[in-house]
Amino acid sequence: MKADVFPRVPHAVPAAHHAHPHESAHLHVSGAATYVDDIRELAGTAHAALGLSAKAHARIVSIDLDAVRAVPGVIGVLTAADIPGSNDCGPIIHDDPILADGVVHYIGQPVFAVIADSHDTARRAVRKARIEYDPLPAVLDPLEAKRQERFVVPPMRLVRGEPAARLAAAPRRLKGSWKVGGQEQFYLEGQISYAAPKEDGCIHLWCSTQHPTEMQLVVSHALALASNQVVVEMRRMGGAFGGKESQSALFASVAAVAAWKFGRPVKLRPDRDDDMMITGKRHDFHYDYEVGFDDEGRILAVCIEMTARAGFSADLSGPVGTRAICHFDNAYFLSDADIRALCARTNTQSNTAFRGFGGPQGAVAIEYIMDSIARAVGRDPLDVRKLNFYGGEGRNTTPYGQTVADNVIHELVGELEAESGYRARRAAIAAFNAASPVLKKGLALTPVKFGISFNVAHYNQAGALVHIYTDGSVLVNHGGAEMGQGLNTKVCQVVANELGISLGRVRATAADTSKVANTSATAASTGADLNGKAAEDAARRIRLRLAELAASSHGEGIDPATVRFADDHVFVGDHAIPFGELVQQAYVARVQLWSDGFYATPGLNWDRSKLTGRPFYYYAYGAAVSEVLVDTLTGEWRLLRADLLHDAGNSINPAIDAGQVEGGFIQGMGWLTMEELWWNKEGRLMTHAPSTYKIPATHDCPPEFRVRLFRNRNREDTILGSKAVGEPPLLLSFSALLAIRDAIAAVGDGRIDPPLRAPATPEAILDAVDAVRAQFSAAPAAARSDVAAEALA
Incomplete structure (x- = not known):
């Protein structure tokens, strides 16, 4: 063989800091x-399907599976009693059974599994089961769970300074409530696991998961095996977004237990409806807040209580709540703050990790508040935001005690403000809105400061x-x-x-x-x-x-x-x-x-009891400008243009990073404007398929989509000076939501605060338009004429 089968390519593109195609x-x-479902099936492979609960909360009185077993091609069934080890797949707190045992906690909870000679046979047979329930009280609303003090983890609270006293002394105050919805991961490849028994009682598992080691541990516990008897292999996933960090464990466990019990390979691939009915989503959040500020819009104190829908078990809700607390400040210095997070236990799917892991839910609240402050003081929202940025003497420490040492938000936002033509476009939009009674345009520029590292130090x-x-x-x-x-x-x-x-x-x-x-x-x-x-x-x-x-x-x-x-x-x-x-x-x-x-990762520390320390190695920054057009008669809207500038450090692969920025922005825009989860009064998730749950499509992308990476080598010793780019860009989408809010405000005098909930569906937009129009109509005629004259001028 030749000494070198790879001849040198003259002037080859260097490996790092250049755009190279994705390796696959x-x-x-x-x-x-x-992918897992493409692996050539081993001889004797069987297929599993899950039998799901039809009640949101009930005792199981009896399970009759005789008709299931009688279906031709059925090999057997699994119930909780068939699990030889621990019937639990909870990642932190052991409160999440693999298969329900005695009590069901939400509609869609797996109760049993059918193992058959084909996928279709297993799915048909699972419907033959007869389960008798004794209903129990079900709590479906997280605010009701809060009233009943039903939490999956103890409430969390971070207090800095003297927020109550500063609020009382503030010259201006705002108080309100708001809600942002959850989000389905909607990965292209659904949950899937394929397990094969090996010699000496071992298991080989192919699993679509973000956490192979956790799947190894959960399977070994379920089968009462040592970790060295379980091998988990994962070549690639067709998307995950956090939904396959902990929640792949249930599917891995069922496939592995079935393979162990029946002595043959078993594949478990739920269809999309079952996948969405079983698995958790991004947590929806309810906010109650009060903020004090001066006449220019500088925040003096803020108090906020964030109530998240955790679902029936803890899953990762505790860390999600912690991360929401640590990202509530976003890019703003908060001298006096009282930040609380409650993880409400509801009889719905157990919510889990999702791109941003609570960070987006925390940061979007302060952006909504900042938007309201700007209208209250009559200033451009960008000017109010810049006034509150981190930076300057005594203004570089977060509420949790970490110094913001790598702050570039002023330079980055200034660069984007100039190159996007923000000021000229603001004036042009005001003129357009003054002459357009039905169609209204809106504009918003929002920043991002996102901490990078696991909050739990040893995961790094x-x-x-x-x-x-x-x-x-x-x-x-x-x-x-x-x-x-x-x-x-x-x-x-x-x-x-x-x-x-x-x-x-x-x-x-x-x-x-x-x-x-x-x-x-x-x-x-x-x-x-x-x-x-x-x-x-x-x-x-x-x-x-x-x-x-x-x-x-x-x-x-x-x-x-x-x-x-x-x-x-x-x-x-x-x-x-x-x-x-x-x-x-x-x-x-x-x-x-x-x-x-x-x-x-060096230099990290975190005190979970006090919610203080240095949980992040560094921060990634970014900013986005969104311009929208809203039809105030139908509630429909279009994103006309988006300008994104994101800090990826000294990017290892600019093409891949730009793609992550684009994808994160569109996914976040979907969460905040169109992706709506809805449970009926029985607790059944009604948006459980592509036919009932809307995600962004190609026509939702703006015709002008300008994405650029900010030049900023990481000051910390990260890999080749780069910065993380998976989650932070999702927060750039705040600009789309607030641009819609800006357009709705133009229905009135521009200073009426639109009560726009998220997702900003057409129904939500029309509700906000009606509210603004009613408030504007109720204002004195002289005030309305003054505002109209000012707009025309």
Whole structure:
């Protein structure tokens, strides 16, 4: 074999800090990418379907499964009694049964599973069950749960300064309530697990999950096995967004227990309706707030109580509430604040992680409040926002005690304000609205400050393995989960950059608990930060060994530190050795050509009891301008233009990061403007399919969509100076919601605060339009004529 099967490409694009295609793009577009359901089925594979509760809260009096077992092709059934170990899949608090045992807590809760010779047979058979219930009181409204003091975790409260006294002394005050809805993950690939029994009682599980290690632990507990008897493998997911961090555990457990009991491979793939009925969503939040401010709009004190719909079990609601508290400030200095979070227990699906993990729900509240303050003082909302930004002496500490040391929000917003033509467009929109009685335009510029790291410090660690083969090709394995976000692409770029080779030499393999153990979830936007650093560490160890070999092979006295790796060559003084040739020399010399790598984020601390510390390694920043057109007769609206400027640090892959910014913005816009979850009076989720739940489509994208990355190398020692870009861009969508609110305000005098709930569906928009119109009509005629004259001027 030739020493180097990868010939050097002259002037090749460097591996890092350049746009490279997603490593699986060619497989995605050709349909050749292997997802869990595409794995060639093993001989004897059976299929599972779940029998779901028809009651929101009830005791199970009896279960008759005889008719289920009698269906031709049915192999057997599973109930809670068939689980040999722990009947629990709760990620933190053990209050979440795999299969209901004695009591059901929401409509859609799995009660039993049918195992059959085909997917269709299992689905048909599951409907034959007869379950008798004794109904119990059901609480469906989180505010009712709050009144009854039904919480999944104790209430959380963070107090800074003297907010009550400062509120009482403030020259101006606003008080109100607001609500923002939840959101379905709506991943393209639904929940799925495929389990196969192996020798000596072991289980091999292929699972669409963001957290292979947690699936390993849950399955091992359910089967009363040691962790080393369970292998979880995950090559790629067709989307996850947080919905596959903890909630893939139920599906993994059922598939694994069925495979163990019946001694054959079992696949569990619920259809979309069942998936949406079973799984949790983004938490909807209710807010009660009071804010004090001066005549210019500077916030003096704020008190807010955020009540989240947790659902029937704790799941990840506690950390979601914590993150909402830590992001309520967004980009603003709050000297005196009382911030509370309540996680209300309701008889609905147990809500879970979703892109932003409570951060968006916390930050959108202060943006709504800031918008209202601006109308109260009669100033442009952007000017009020800038007045309250972090920055200046004594204004750089968050309510939870972390110093905002890397603040670039002033420069970033100033840059976007200028290049988007914000001031001129504001004037043009005012003139348009004065002459247009039905169609109204709105404009809003909103900022983002988003903390990066897990709130739980020990989750901020990662491992990786790097192998170099004798032909010069490289294989990397890490603990992160590829869900379409380009994590594997970035990790490959990092390894190629460290070894000075072209990206085409490097390939990433499936996340596998038998290769890299004890991994953290791919969540909290930490995937590239953690796994990139671990892979870089592994590659560096090999590079140092190769450098020592190269130096020793070219005479005495050569310092290995002077050996350079670049352009698929290794340079020792004036000598250039092809990378593959040096690798072969290393193999013959018995130099280790593989290595492990590890990384732990430094400098983090968090006191959960006091809600203080340094929970974030750094902040990512951004800002967006949205311009909308609203039809005040129908409630329909269009996003005409969006200008996005986002801080990705020294981007590893600008193309992938720009795509994440675009996708995050549109997903957030869907959450705030059109995606509506609705339960009927019995507690049945009625928006449980694509036919009843609306997500943004291509025509919802603005005709002018201007996305740019802000140049700002991370001041912290992150991977290649980059910043996380998974979750923060979702918060850019606040500008779309507040632009709609701005347009509705134009129905009146521009200073009437529209009571616009989110999602801002056409119905919600019409309700807000009617409220503004009624208040404006009730105002004295002289005041209305003065406002009209001012608008025309």
